[in-house]
Each structure stands twice: as structure tokens, then as C-alpha cells.
Amino acid sequence: MAGHTSSSIPEGVIERLPVYLNALMQVRDEGSGTVSSAKLSELTEVNSAQIRRDLSYFGSFGRRGVGYEVIMLIDKMQNILGSDHTHRLALVGAGHLGSAIASYNGLRARGFIVSAIFDSDPAKIGNRIGDIVVQDVSTLARAAEAQKIRIGIIAVPTTAAQEVADLMSAAGIRVILNYSPMIVRVADGVVVHNTDPVRELMHTLYYLSRAEGVA
Amino acid sequence: MAGHTSSSIPEGVIERLPVYLNALMQVRDEGSGTVSSAKLSELTEVNSAQIRRDLSYFGSFGRRGVGYEVIMLIDKMQNILGSDHTHRLALVGAGHLGSAIASYNGLRARGFIVSAIFDSDPAKIGNRIGDIVVQDVSTLARAAEAQKIRIGIIAVPTTAAQEVADLMSAAGIRVILNYSPMIVRVADGVVVHNTDPVRELMHTLYYLSRAEGVA
């Protein structure tokens, strides 16, 4: 579901990294200085052997007989992911979904700042969302370059998704998170992650029909 | 990342079903009566052999030398997924994320209706989102039973997620879509799908650091 440039580390490992980071922050907030892979396994529902193996792709961070030093491992994880500093986002689509993304506190809390919002609808251009003014999407390239934005979020209707992806690639954006159901194609060197929220819901539906069927 | 009841069909297959359905609808809207697995592969970025194999778990829907009849296959997919009728959702959390979910048109377009919204914040209870009044979360069980709601969406802060999951299970909700970063635990028979939107963003970050590193 994600096209990306090759690397020796499996995609699945990378996907679990943020899950580990999250669990580690929980553990830190509970005040533990040290944590075992068994404890992390409980919190993440990932097999403990897998956690150790995943971590070992990046180094030996633990101490046998003791576990992992929480603060240190958080640091390492943030370093590997690149979430040790904030990242500016360009958001295209100022509808319901876009507005929600722009005002979602969870983003800032984990190092993301929506620093520019775009739309093509004249009725929306000029509006404020939080403290950001919605700009015409035709100014995307200029703004992205000026603000050195590397990450773009697509929150537009299906029919406009590919077009926006093209604009983003041209604007020098290197990572695209696509919330529309349309699978977009981009040039090499741009990473797209397609993540349609309704798709997840439809997927869970399958299990619902089975449950009902039995009942 | 999703705990679910066992079945002989791999999780990956189920995850791809909505992707196929989406592509099929695209094809239908373009007016084609028939589609090959090769064409579907282009649209979904899923290997064509895999598409054929995935479909074969549910039956033989195609004609050799010809392909799949689009309308018929859409029907079959909807049938398998249970998206051949609308589903009512209970949404807990009337903050930014919750409001966005409630007013997102993409839901209704694919057969989901948010039919009740809950929060625990007295400042939010009584507010309207669209044409739905936010209710006290303590009335969840009553409302869910009265409206026969089987699907719940968690859109509350991390600290409240587990509590809400417990309430939902107790209310007879069978499928939970959890948008918080907290991995929640539920009783057998309840399916949870954890899908933190910021996690996806952090995950793509990894590829960004690599790209920057090279540049």
C-alpha cells in the first residue's frame, strides 16, 4: 500500500517503530527507568522476540538481564525516525477532513506542524483555519519551497487526488500522505502512503458480518 | 495491529478487498463492463496473480479469456464485506477529530452513517454536530442497544481510550475503530482496529530522513 525506495530494512519493521515509541513514552510517563521486551510486548501486542529483532536492525540498545533504558531508547527511536525535531506539513484540502487535520492537537504533540493549507475552491481561499490562511493551490510550489516543506497531506476528493500529488511532487515534496481513496502515482524519489480512513472501516466490516452470521 | 477472531482467510486478503472494490467502482464509472486482473493490478498496485488468488478465496467470479464482469464483481465484493447495506456508527469523542469524522461525506458515500455521538465533557454535551446532538457517554449502552449499533469509533484522547473501549464492549458493540495512539484491549468477540493517523505520518518520516540523508 506504500510505494517506497528500497532499503535493507523490512517495511514491517519501520511500521512498528512508531508503535514502540508510543509504548516507550507511556512507560516513561509511568516513571519506569528501564523496560524489558516482554513488557513492551504487553503494551504493543507485538511478540517480544520480534521487538528485539526489530531493534537489532539499528543496534544493540539493551543490557542482558536488565532490559532497555527507557529515555535512551526513546532518543534512539526518535533519531532513527527523524522525529527528534519538528516537521512542517503542507495540507491540501480545506474541507472537513482537512480542517480536522489542521486543528488536531495530536499532530503538534508528536512533532508535526501544519504550516500551510491550500484549496482550489475560491469560497475557501482566504478563510482561516486556526491561525493559517487557506491559499490557492496554485501557490503550493512557491510556498513549499519558501518554507522548505517536505511533507504533504492530501485531503481532497478522489477526483482531485492525482492532480494534487503531481503538484506536490513538482513542489519538491518528498513524502505524501494520501487520505483519499484514490491510489496516486508519483515519480521515483517521492514516497506515498495511501491511508483512506473509510477503507479501514470497510475492512473491519468483514469481521462484523462473520460475527452477525454466527449470532 | 488488529486483533480479530480466527478464520481461514488471511488478514491481508481482507485488507485488500476494499481496495479492489474501490478500483472496481472507478472502472464502472469509466463505463467498462468488464475488467481483467491486469487492469485491476494497474489501478491498485497489487500483483495481478495476487488479485486472482485473493478473489478465488470467495469463488470463481471471472471468465477465462474475458475477465470479470464489473457490476457483478462489485456486488460480490459488497456482499462479502457486508457493505451491501448501510451501517450505523457510534462515535465517542466530539473534539476536532470526532467532528471531522461525523461530518465527513466519504462515510455516507460508502454506506456508513454516524447515528450517535458521545462525549464526557459537559461543555460539549448538548452541542449539535451536523444534525446529531452530542450525548453523555454514560448513555452509550442504552443508545447503542436502542439503535442496534454494532460499530464504534474511538476519537478521544489517549488516556480515555481504554475506558471508552470497555464501555463499547459492554454496550454490545462488536467492531471498534480506534483512532487514538493507545492500543486498547477488549474481550473476545470484539474486533479492534487500531489506526492512529499520526502513526502513519511518523512511519513515513523514516523514509524522509533517508531521502534527506542522501541529498
Next chain:
DNA sequence: TAGATTGTTAATCGATTAACAATC
């Protein structure tokens, strides 16, 4: 018939996990 495309087998590939020596 010749060309196309499915459904399915068998081969490949990769990811998960159990197990355990190393070591704190």
C-alpha cells in the same frame, strides 16, 4: 483456430517466532 485471461499449483520469498548461548 489463435489470442486472451482465469484459477490454481508449485516455487519463492520474506517475515515471525521459538530457542538458547551470551552476559548482565
Next chain:
DNA sequence: TAGATTGTTAATCGATTAACAATC
């Protein structure tokens, strides 16, 4: 020392894909 837990190997498991006979 005894107990705990890592890092890593080897075994297992499952998913992906190439290939092709069946057949439209």
C-alpha cells in the same frame, strides 16, 4: 552464584508470485 533478559540463529510459518493448464 542464580535469575533475568538480551541479541541472534535456525526453524517455522505464511504470504507473494511465476508459471501454466484450463477454457472462454
